[in-house]
Amino acid sequence: MMPVQACCICGKVFTGHGKDPTPVINDPGARCCDDCNSRVVLPMRLERLQERDKTQRERSNGGALQ
DSSP, X not given: OOOEXXXXXXXXXXXXXXXXXXXXXXXXXXXXXXXXXXXXXXXXXXXXXXHHHHHHHHHHTTTOOO
């Protein structure tokens, strides 16, 4: 039987294991629904990766943009 849980972001009830909401919610036991994963969590992860990449590029060339 699939577990029934509430999304830690929107509160919507879903079945299944859900998705990891990090970095939106930093609780190891928290789970989010597929909608919040695609609309909130994944965009935030992408934004953080882009920021990290930009910072690494700036550090590698003395602060000048490439």
